[in-house]
Structures are given as C-alpha cells and as structure tokens.
Amino acid sequence: MLRILLALILSSFGILHPASAAPARPNVIFFLVDDLRWNALGCMGDKIVKSPNIDRLAARGVLFENMFVTTSICWSSRATMFTGQWMRRHGVGLNDGKEMHVGAWAQTYPAQFRAAGFRTGFIGKFGVGGNKQMKEMETAFDYWKGLPGQGGKLFIEPDDPKHQHKTALFGDQALEFLDGCKTGQPFCLSISFNAVHARDHEPREYTPDTRDDGMFDGINIPLPKLATEEAFKRLPEFVQKSEGRTRWLWRFDEPQKAQGILHDYYSLIYGVDREIGRIVEALEKKGVADNTVLVFASDNGYALADRGLADKWFAYEEDMRVPLIIVDPRLPESRRGVREKAMALNVDIAPTLLDLAGLPVPSVMQGRSLKPVLAGQKPADWRTEFFYEHHAVPNRIPPVEAVRTERWKYIRWIKAEPVVEELYDLQSDPLEEKNVVADSANAALLKEMREKWERYRQEKE
Ligand SMILES: [Ca+2]
Known part of the structure; x- marks a missing residue:
C-alpha cells in the first residue's frame, strides 16, 4: 500500500512518467x-x-x-x-x-x-x-x-x-x-x-x-x-x-x-x-x-x-x-x-x-x-485441441500428422500403405501404450477424429 501511495505521489509530480501518461x-x-x-x-x-x-x-x-x-x-x-x-x-x-x-x-x-x-x-x-x-x-x-x-x-x-x-x-x-x-x-x-x-x-x-x-x-x-x-x-x-x-x-x-x-x-x-x-x-x-x-x-x-x-x-x-x-x-x-x-x-x-x-x-x-x-482471463473459446504435422526428411523419418485433443490423440502415418493410424486415450493412458484404434467401441470417435484431421489440413494452409 505504501509503495502504491509513493508511486501516486511521485507520478503526480511527473517523476515516473515525465513525458506522457x-x-x-x-x-x-x-x-x-x-x-x-x-x-x-x-x-x-x-x-x-x-x-x-x-x-x-x-x-x-x-x-x-x-x-x-x-x-x-x-x-x-x-x-x-x-x-x-x-x-x-x-x-x-x-x-x-x-x-x-x-x-x-x-x-x-x-x-x-x-x-x-x-x-x-x-x-x-x-x-x-x-x-x-x-x-x-x-x-x-x-x-x-x-x-x-x-x-x-x-x-x-x-x-x-x-x-x-x-x-x-x-x-x-x-x-x-x-x-x-x-x-x-x-x-x-x-x-x-x-x-x-x-x-x-x-x-x-x-x-x-x-x-x-x-x-x-x-x-x-x-x-x-x-x-x-x-x-x-x-x-x-x-x-x-x-x-x-x-x-x-x-x-x-x-x-x-x-x-x-x-x-x-x-x-x-x-x-x-x-x-x-x-x-x-x-x-x-x-x-x-x-x-x-x-x-x-x-x-x-x-x-x-x-x-x-x-x-x-x-x-x-x-x-x-x-x-x-x-x-x-x-x-x-x-x-x-x-x-x-x-x-x-x-x-x-x-x-x-x-x-x-x-x-x-x-x-x-x-x-x-x-x-x-x-x-488469468482465458477466453471462453480458447483451443482444446490442435493439429500436428511432420514431413521433413521423409526417407528416414516417416511423415506423420495428428490431432491432439485434451483427452484423445489421433496419429496418422500419412505415407504408409495401407495408411497406419493410432488412437490413444490420454486420460486413462497418458504414456500412449495402448493403441485403441481397432476397438469397435471407438468407431464414432475415430470417424470424428479423422474428420478433424481432414479439416485441419485445409484450414492451416
Ligand atoms: Ca531443436
């Protein structure tokens, strides 16, 4: 409080910001x-x-x-x-x-x-x-x-x-x-x-x-x-x-x-x-x-x-x-x-x-x-997911793209034939040890993640 008062007094004398406010x-x-x-x-x-x-x-x-x-x-x-x-x-x-x-x-x-x-x-x-x-x-x-x-x-x-x-x-x-x-x-x-x-x-x-x-x-x-x-x-x-x-x-x-x-x-x-x-x-x-x-x-x-x-x-x-x-x-x-x-x-x-x-x-x-x-004022529309992409040195580093949400990660090895996908539940599996992409219970989620991936590829150009 004392410091604020002092600052107020000093600034009123133009000492802190002499040129402008x-x-x-x-x-x-x-x-x-x-x-x-x-x-x-x-x-x-x-x-x-x-x-x-x-x-x-x-x-x-x-x-x-x-x-x-x-x-x-x-x-x-x-x-x-x-x-x-x-x-x-x-x-x-x-x-x-x-x-x-x-x-x-x-x-x-x-x-x-x-x-x-x-x-x-x-x-x-x-x-x-x-x-x-x-x-x-x-x-x-x-x-x-x-x-x-x-x-x-x-x-x-x-x-x-x-x-x-x-x-x-x-x-x-x-x-x-x-x-x-x-x-x-x-x-x-x-x-x-x-x-x-x-x-x-x-x-x-x-x-x-x-x-x-x-x-x-x-x-x-x-x-x-x-x-x-x-x-x-x-x-x-x-x-x-x-x-x-x-x-x-x-x-x-x-x-x-x-x-x-x-x-x-x-x-x-x-x-x-x-x-x-x-x-x-x-x-x-x-x-x-x-x-x-x-x-x-x-x-x-x-x-x-x-x-x-x-x-x-x-x-x-x-x-x-x-x-x-x-x-x-x-x-x-x-x-x-x-x-x-x-x-x-x-x-x-x-x-x-x-x-x-x-x-x-x-x-x-x-x-x-x-x-x-x-x-401390995070906007209501702050992101909860993002798009990842890596294409460099493709002969030694397999190109990969991904969508990571707060809970899920969808990984797509884009040059693999047939394409290889991975899906992880980061909530129950934060180290990504269990790929659940083939789990039929996740079919709707997988479809949604693929759609997000498609959309981000266009949107980020
Ligand atoms: Ca580096």
Missing part, C-alpha cells in the same frame, strides 16, 4: 533452448537436473503445463515461432523446403518489433533456411550474431584459446547487446541456444562446458518409463526402422553409454541455466528487470530412449510437448508462480510477444496471443 513499452527477451525435453527442468519435476535460474523464472511467472509444438523439428518449429504460422503455411519443412516464402520475413515478430522502433537482436542458432536466408538476416536485426545450421559443428571451437563453450559465448553476446541499449528505446532480443542439441556424428555429442564436466558423476539418472523393449515392439515396423532407432543405437543401446549421454545432456542444461541467470542479473543491475518480459521455451520435444527411440519428430507426447515459461513483471502477485493448464502452442509465441509489447498482430499469423491467459 502512456505506459512505457516493455522490453522483450525470448530464450529458446534447442531440443530441451519438456520435463528436464526442476520446475517440471526433475529432481536431478540443476536449473535454479529457470526455476526462478517459473516462480516469478506463468508456467504452461500444456505447451506443444505443431512440428517437432528445429527448422520448422523455429519458422513457426518467427511467423506464428503452421508449417503448411510458412513452408519450412514442407516437401523438404528449407527457405521461408519470399517476403515472409516482414510478417515475423522480429521484423514487426523493429518496424515499431524497438532495438532488435538475434544471438545463436538461427536454424531456418540456407545461405540466402542468412544473408537476408545480416541486415534484418540491429544486433545480429546469428549462426547457420546447428550453430557450429562443435560446442567448443578447437582453435579458441579460451575454450569457451557456445552457450557461454551467447551469454556474453546478450550482455553486449544489453550494454548497447539506450534509455528510451525498448528492445526485443532473441537468444537461441544451440544447446542442448546433440552435435550429431561427433564422438561426444553433448560436450558440456568444461566447468560443468563431471557435475553428475556418481549419480544414476533414470531413463524415462517408456524406455523399454516392449514399447519399441509396439511401434509400427517403419518407425522401428526409422532414424529414431538409428540414433537410439548411437546413444542408448548400452546402459553405461546412456548414462554418459544423460550426464552430458543435463550438464548442458545447467550451462544454459547459468547464462539465463547472468542475463537476468544484468537486467536487474540496469534497472530494467521490472519492464522486461521474459519468455522461455524449447523448439521441440525430445526422446531420451522413450519407446526405444532417440531425438524428436513424431507425434508422441515426448516429441511434441515442450516447456514454456512467461514472466511479465507487470502482472499482479496473484499471477506469479502460476501453473497454467490452457493449451499453448509454438504458433502462439509470435502473437504473444507482439501483444505483450502492445504491438498489433499481423492477420497472417495463425497462433493466438497468450496475454489474456497470462492475466
């Missing part, structure tokens, strides 16, 4: 982690992982327990986050297309922020498009430290005398960006860590920062419940022979090898957490933390040997589910540390960032702003 536009930072599994965070229930700074974001903000990606692969999901569009609209990952449609960039959130006068920055793995796209990006931000592909073949460059890990480098760049910001101009910074994505084909795929190497020594990190031979045997044969199994053989076919992978993966998460902590501290020191919105997410889910598979791509929960935390310091105390059940999607990121900054959302965006949900 309009509220200052907030700054925005979007932290994106690569291939971070939905529950590999302390705030998501993992007792072994160390993520104190990310957990603090959850304690200060809103954690979305039902956040999903509409396509579980880096480049498509990132394009979705930039554009607020499903893959079949932005085209990245569709028919193996890698470039965004010509002119599409102008309708992305970073372009919109820049056009509105925000200082914009991009750091880390850009991950969308090839050389042409990267060239265009060099002048698309005020501060550009984007990297093509996976953001480097290795996490620690062999010729770097400092042996600096990429994660720490991105943290340094974020602090440099913040140092370059001037009072009076709001900013929008996107930091896309290339951790905790594997360095595919490297002898040590998840090399941690040397400071974190060995931090889980002597600790047994349990594999997910579904990391069983039985779960693998239930998969369609073409999934058993897919890239997911190839990578399982790289990482999880021996218990000791699996522990090494998990130790490194968890150490990489800690490295990301450390940089987020440094950036939040810098915001506080600069006195802008109270006017900076923080968004934290992962670009796709991640199988750590679930169903005898590794990596992402498919329409199972471990593939499509990701963490999402939003901290808006302007929200009241009652909206801090909230665990929100509303269904959120990667298509919502762009409209949400824009809306939180008070900017208009381009009509070409298909996601919805989470702003009312954040404020």
